[in-house]
Amino acid sequence: MNVQSIKGLVQPERVHRAVYTDAALFDLEMDRIFGRAWLILGHESQVRSPGEFFTTRMGREPVIVTRHADGSVRVLVNRCAHRGARVCEATAGTTTEFVCAYHGWTYGTDGRLAGLPLPDGYARPAGDSVGGGLARVPRVDSYRGFLFASLAEHGPTLAEFLGPLRASFDDFVERAPAGEVEVAGGVFKHAYQGNWKLVLENHNDTVHPAFVHASSIWAARQEPVAPDGAYSEIGVRQMLQNGAPWEIWENTGLWVAGYGHSWMADYHDDSRLVAALEHPAFAEYRVALERRLGREEAARVLGELRWNSIVYPNCSFMSQFRQLRIVHPIAVDRTVVYAYSFRLKGAPERMFRDTVAFANVVNGTASPVLTDDLEVYERAQQGLGARGSDWVFLGRGQSGDLPDRDGTLRGRSGTSEVHIRNQFAAWLEYMTAEP
């Protein structure tokens, strides 16, 4: 598909359905978007000490993220330099080397070839013939402890790439009384038969909850208000919050930035969910935060109210609610989302239990909320396969987006589809840029 025909797929207020359904376009996306952009891989707390590693994907590349003996984080392609087998099957662990099961080729935690059987059988050292070991992902960087890598040798720095969205990561970390967060509490891996873009388009879509989540909103409304401290309190309150009236959604801030990123201000008005609203459940936490930051700064940090922040093309996170989701495209119509919870170091343990209860209802594979999102992605994918009409309409709020500070645009209202249009502007840029 040439540049001209790709350009024809994205128009000011609509996109062609092929961007969700065409397998050839998906292959191009893997090269041109996932092969170029900075992709989030995880968090430094997953590779704290030398030898610690975890495996993940960068687009279709299986990779190993390791902490090498020199303290640096390395990202290695999980593919033996000899005959191509994956060298690491564990999802996480600690090791000094990776040994291929097939012929015993052995690599250090920096990917360097450290040994192989029968080394004399080669005309020149085997390592020289295979580039020294496991292929290394060329660029690795981190921001506030969050690990990123890019499969491209060249491109914008991570700081340039993140731009104003860095403030969402700042918010994530500054909320911790000890100034640090860590991955904890298990990983949900939820899958759907649909294109990877559908989930990223949904997370800042404020019109969908009233419809997609109508059943869980209704079910929660039938329940009497929970007694303080009941386990179900957090989950039920979050379901109720999804039923906020239109005026709340309309007045919620929604910003977009370069490279397809966006974030949404918070729409919660339930003091049990939002630390800034001074519910007694947060008293101990506030004291801990104030001890480090002082009263004024702590109030500023807690007053930074954000819901989802999206780092295009593979991440959506909730700084305020300590959730981070990594999007893994598997095929044009198959996606897996890994959802992580984080612990605020220095916060009372009860805060983390709230995080877990929140995660179960927002990101759980059997959640009465999430399962309806997944269902709708699948229905969208099926509908988009139909040739009845070739276009997807993204015109809501189109004429009213307003330039705002730091080069951002702000949606005319919180229900604007500006975040989706912005994602497709980035999509088009990646897909049509010279290799």
Add this chain to the structure above:
Amino acid sequence: MRAADDVELRSEIEQFLYHEAWLLDHDRLDEWLELFTEDATYWVPLQPDQADPLSSSSIVYDDRRLLEVRVRQFQHPRAHARVPAPRTVHQVGNVRVVEAEGHDVRVGSTLVLVEYRRERQRVWGALVEHRLRRTAEGLRIAAKRVDLVNSEAELDGIVCIL
């Protein structure tokens, strides 16, 4: 006599578990809910051997109130992921009385669940543990734990009761 050797007790418990499965397979969720005590928990851990439902996430961890919300949500006409609702067969096997203590009986079993929804059939396998309580209304579930063999896998949404 050890509880495990009490044939009458085991038979009573088997009938109870078969009845529970029958309710689930015939979409009698309100009656199923009534099998649980007021302080019951229903737990599908995310990790194998997960020790704790409060400091680590679970596929499901419901107290009685969340379980009621779940059952109610399932029955709403716009519970999209259950339109159409899955049809299921819960095959309960290997029933074993683990321990009887006071009013409570701990029971282990296996579950093979076949689920059909919208042109797709899925098979689930799980180790199940019930803590059953003898009450004035008969046996009730005080706790149910379902350890799916693939709990840590990349899973499509789960919209049936395990």
